[in-house]
Amino acid sequence: GAVVSQHPSWVICKSGTSVKIECRSLDFQATTMFWYRQFPKQSLMLMATSNEGSKATYEQGVEKDKFLINHASLTLSTLTVTSAHPEDSSFYICSAREPAPPYNEQFFGPGTRLTVL
Amino acid sequence: QKEVEQDPGPLSVPEGAIVSLNCTYSNSAFQYFMWYRQYSRKGPELLMYTYSSGNKEDGRFTAQVDKSSKYISLFIRDSQPSDSATYLCAMRRGNTPLVFGKGTRLSVIA
Numbered sequence: 001g002a003v004v005s006q007h008p009s010w011v012i013c014k015s016g017t018s019v020k021i022e023c024r025s026l027d028f029q030a031t032t033m034f035w036y037r038q039f040p041k042q043s044l045m046l047m048a049t050s051n052e053g054s055k056a057t058y059e060q061g062v063e064k065d066k067f068l069i070n071h072a073s074l075t076l077s078t079l080t081v082t083s084a085h086p087e088d089s090s091f092y093i094c095s096a097r098e099p100a101p102p103y104n105e106q107f108f109g110p111g112t113r114l115t116v117l
Numbered sequence: 118q119k120e121v122e123q124d125p126g127p128l129s130v131p132e133g134a135i136v137s138l139n140c141t142y143s144n145s146a147f148q149y150f151m152w153y154r155q156y157s158r159k160g161p162e163l164l165m166y167t168y169s170s171g172n173k174e175d176g177r178f179t180a181q182v183d184k185s186s187k188y189i190s191l192f193i194r195d196s197q198p199s200d201s202a203t204y205l206c207a208m209r210r211g212n213t214p215l216v217f218g219k220g221t222r223l224s225v226i227a
Contacts, residue, residue, distance in 0.1 A: 004160075034214060041125075043205060043219040044161070093160050106215060108153075108160035 002028045004096045006109035013084055014117055020080045021112045023094030029074035030096035034106070035067075038091045050077050084116045120144050123206055123218025132227050136193040140206035140218045143187065147208040147216075150182050152191045155203045155220065164204075165191065196225045 003026040013019050023033060031052050036044040048064075050056040050071035058064045066088075068080040077096075081088055093111040123140045130136055138152075149168055153161035165180040167173050167189075173180045179192040189208070193200055206218040 006160075032212075041222075043123075043217045046214050049214055091158070105163065105166070106151075107163065110160045111158070113158065 002026070002096070002098065002105070002107045004094065004107045004109040006094055006112050008112060009110060010113040010115075012115045012117065015085050016083055018080055018082045019084055019114060020078055021092055021094075021114075023077045023079070023096070023109055025075050025096040025107075028096075028098050030077075031074065031099045032097045033071055033077040034095040034097070035069060035077075035079050036093045036095065038093060038111075044093060047079075081114065084114070086116045089114055089116045120216050121206065121208060121218045124221055125219045127222040127224060129224045129226060130196055132196060132198060132225055134196050134225070136196050136200070136223060136225075138191040138193075138204050138206075138221050138223070140189050140208075141187055142189075142208060142216075144208075144210070144216075145184070145187065146210040148210050149208060150180070150189050151207045151215070152178075152180055153205040153207060155205060157202075161205055198225050198227045200225050 005024045007022045033050050035047045038044050047062045048056045048058045050069045052071050056069035071077040091111050094109045097106045121142045151166045152164045154164050155161040167180050167182045170182050170184045177194045181190045201224045203220040203222050205220040207215040209215045
C-alpha cells in the first residue's frame with residue numbers, strides 16, 4: 001500500500017508554545033488529507049478534512065484557531081497546535097486519500113504523540 | 118445511538134483459534150466498509166475493504182458485509198500472537214470521511 005509519513009513521531013513541549021506536525025504522502029498525490037486525534041484506548045476522532053489549495057473543514061467542537069491546518073501541496077499537510085495546553089496531549093494521526101475513483105483508499109501515517117507539560 | 122458500534126473487548130483467544138470481530142451500524146447509506154489493524158502507538162493499517170454487501174477473503178482474513186442487517190464481520194483463521202492488536206471497523210458513503218468504531222482489542226495467547 002501507499003506510504004504516509006509523519007514528523008515528528010513524538011514531541012514534548014511546554015504549555016503555551018506551538019507545535020507543528022507534518023504529514024506527507026510519499027508515493028502518491030493526495031488531494032484530500034484528514035487529521036485525527038486518539039486518546040488512550042479510544043477510537044480515532046476526526047478533527048478536520050483538508051483539501052489541497054483550500055481551507056480545511058473542521059468537525060464540530062474542534063477549534064480552527066487552535067488547530068491550524070495547511071494543505072499547501074498534493075503531498076504535504078501540516079497541523080499546528082497553537083498555544084498548546086496539557087489537555088491537548090494526545091496521539092495525532094494524519095491520513096491521505098488517493099484521488100483515483102471509484103474507490104479511494106485511505107492510508108494512515110504512523111502518528112505523532114504530543115505531550116504538553 | 119452511535120453511527121458505528123463495536124465491542125471494545127478485550128478479546129483473548131488461544132493461538133490457532135478462529136477470531137470473529139463485528140460491528141453494527143445505523144446509517145444505511147454507508148457503501149464502503151473497511152477493517153484496520155492498529156498496533157500500540159502506531160497508525161492504523163488497512164487490512165480489508167469491501168464495497169456494498171458480500172464476502173472478501175485475503176489469506177487468513179475474511180470480511181463479510183450484510184447490509185440488510187447493517188452488520189459487518191472480520192474473521193481471522195489460525196490466529197497468531199502477531200495478530201494481537203486493536204481492530205477498527207470503518208465505513209463511509211461516497212467521498213465522506215470514514216466513520217470508525219471504537220476498536221476491539223485482541224490478544225492471541227501462545
